[in-house]
Amino acid sequence: MASMSIVKVAGVGKSFRGLHALSDVEFEVAEGEILGIIGPNGAGKTTLFNIVAGALKPDAGQVAFAGRDVTGHTPDRIARAGMVRTFQLMRPFASMSVLDNVGLAAQHRRFSRRKLREHALDVVERVGLGPWAHRVSTELPTAGLKRLELARALAMRPKVLLLDEVLAGLVPAEREPVLDLLALLREQEGVTVLFIEHIMAAVMRLADRVLVLDQGRVLALGSPEEVTSDARVIDAYLGEEPTHADA
């Protein structure tokens, strides 16, 4: 197979006490692709990530990663296999340094202490937290915490990164380097990225394709230009009062 899909979501459904959070969601992501995921509040974006990353079991359907069915696998197992997510709310180990927090994320890789430290430092520098490496993680401002969350994911050497609003809470000047870093990761390491994002300028800039969810269903899937000119997408999402103002 030429360009194999690295993530395949097939017929995924999930209800919470009668509420259809996801219904028959289907899409594939090619290796090295950057897929933006957009949609109104409550559309099911986070639920989709929870299912793909193993935090929730779907009521129906399958998730395949690199050709293997990973439906129902634990988040840990999926992460170790190479599909790693970040969280909207960052919870680093407060008493630990930035460097140790990143090292901890890579602990399963059975590096020697020295190698682990080198690897962690490399990742910390890569995300621009070099000057903060030895500071306690709670001293980081929001933008720093976001970078730390990204660093912890990168320390696992992911093949697929699932990013849940990594830009939220950042001012535009802080967003640019994060977007650059993601583009670089794809370019240099072929990392596949799925990112949930409300900031449309970022979606337009970074995404190869955009998946639009609305009321738990796939409303559209196409290039940024295609989806932003799709009347149904404008109706359901883009035309609405912005609930997440682009500061």
Ligand SMILES: Nc1ncnc2c1ncn2[C@@H]1O[C@H](COP(=O)(O)OP(=O)(O)OP(=O)(O)O)[C@@H](O)[C@H]1O
């Ligand atoms: N654990 C849960 N128990 C009950 N209902 C849930 C649960 N998780 C999500 N839901 C509901 O499922 C629907 C989809 O929620 P989800 O968080 O996936 O949407 P979202 O697109 O990520 O929204 P947002 O943009 O606000 O983060 C919502 O109606 C939500 O209230």
